[in-house]
Amino acid sequence: MVTMGQLTATLDPLGLTIPIVPELDDLTVGGLVMGTGIESSSHKYGLFQHICTSYELVLADGSSVSCSKDENPDLFYAVPWSYGTLGFLTSAEIKIIPAQRYVRLEYHPYHSLEDIVKAFETESRRPDNHFVECLMFAKDQAVVMTGTMENGCEPDKVNRHKLLFSDIVNRVLFGPHKEQQLNVISKWYKPWFFTHVRGFLKRGHGTEYIPLRDYYHRHTRPLFWEAEVRMLH
Template structure:
């Protein structure tokens, strides 16, 4: 059966189920089978639209340089299919399990986003089933208001069933140059200089401390510019984790250039989930040595780690936020983090000027930038994303207070959070940042009021109340979840065992 025929049948079945929910006025949620969000996730199997089977690549067109895919296709599958045909998605999220649909209706950027924008900017056409079961095709020229509204909508306008993504010609290598920096100010300066170089295809950076960091720029090449450039890899179990390798180059007094295979570069942060895997070693009292990183490599990939994170409940033990700031305000936020939290490493990722409009339908920003007022003018410059990911052992009250303080500083500096993370704003604070009226008008126009709004989708609901049951099994579960160490082992067990970790069990 041709994939397109099977796709049409899946869409027809989906339309029927959505139309049923609509006719009975039953609210429903969209279920993907996995998540790269850190929000507590739990779905009622009787009130979901299951799109987990929409994971097929339908076609790759060399003449138009586009790929037509279903929304649940993960990044590694998309890259494997397109590179086999001599092409590459211009924006590839760094975790292999992030999906095309999640990248389009969520917030998803990477080190090429200074050049191409967020992932949604690489989408040229989409197919969506509205909340009444109607199938609509949209693009910049067809149902343009819906197409634009889908960006950062988090599945609140309809159910995505197909996406057409632009491609660029494949080059097999990335020539990566590492620039050591000795302060946050120098890091920001080098980062912006590298984004202005036309030959660069990728730019990002890591701050390891207040006075140590590295900015990395990459150029797609078919052949190295010099035969003396060493080849470096990051995907095999015996390869060093990327951030550790980058840190080893900060002691140099000059730039270092290496040649990295394209697949290794694109998913360079998968092993160890940037540096979050390091905290797992500390938690389980395992020495963070090279030999143990090799032996335990299976557990240190993001698909396993996300599963374990949710099963263990550890989203309440870490501050995990990505925040995009006007470029001139990013240093002030980094300095604030250093003083108040001391969390390192920090990820730096430059973003294109249009980045803000891809982030959950926000209002325009016209406040001060970098300490300077811009009265009466809307900010139209570049952004720099700061990734803040680290442990914050504390009581629940203190954890929420710390996250709310981060959100307050974010608003003060004109920043905007990526909404995969937990959101602690009050509804009034949310409405100051996001255009609720525009969002509601869109939802009304396209009949999506039966779906949750963006606010309802992302707002924090506190710790998930778990039902452990009675008897010996219930007692054991309560004992496990009351122990930080045991709950960690439980998370690993559930991840290795596999299966669903978000759907509630159906009652008999």
């Protein structure tokens, strides 16, 4: 079935997206409906099944059946979390919403459990936050990230997908994150996303613009932190 990577590759150039894009490229619509999916926009849109409006399944007797909230509703509400036990999912209708080109991502580091919980709850309730995510690095060390979709970032930063001499000078003089900048995090030479985020614990608050598709798949390369764990053992 269609993967998240295929979906975003198709929808992104059209300026569209699905409201919830679980982060790993290879997760499939079938697996996310049957085993559920959650993402940093779930505080707004719920779980993956909540953005699906109908399913088509092949049942054990070989028959094909459609279901939605109006047609075979019992089956429609039983499909999520059923792990393939009710039938084989052959198609799903999923809501689509307009997308913008970049995510303006703010990194807020916290150093106490109380502050982390308070910030995460407050940010999750703010309607203007399209994305809210918290990465915990220890019981009392976390970075809460809040994001909004934007069509432009600072004009002089839009096409800077290459590291320019002026970038290097700025980084030497002012440090890497003292200005709002476009960060194309999917580039091979970029640090794994979770290590990049960890840096804000020392660096302090920061803001960056990330291309939308890079943001969606930010955890694909390191499989969150599994790649590091596997390399060390």
